[in-house]
Amino acid sequence: MAEQRKTFLLRIDPKLWADLEKWSADELRSVNGQIEYLLRDAVKKQRDGRAGKSPPAPEKNK
Numbered sequence: 001m002a003e004q005r006k007t008f009l010l011r012i013d014p015k016l017w018a019d020l021e022k023w024s025a026d027e028l029r030s031v032n033g034q035i036e037y038l039l040r041d042a043v044k045k046q047r048d049g050r051a052g053k054s055p056p057a058p059e060k061n062k
Helices: 014-026 031-047
Strands: none
Touching: 014 031
C-alpha cells in the first residue's frame, strides 16, 4: 500500500506565515512544502547530532 501523508491543523502567527510565504516563493515551493523541508532538515540535523548542542562557554578571566 502507498504511504499516505498525515494531515493536521497548525495554528501559526500571521507574521510568521507571511515570512514563510515569501521564503517559500523565493525557493519556488508551496508554504506546506517549505514547512516540510524545514522540519525534515531540522530532524535530520537532530538525528545527526548537530543540533541542540550549546557552543562552548567562554573562559572566564581570573
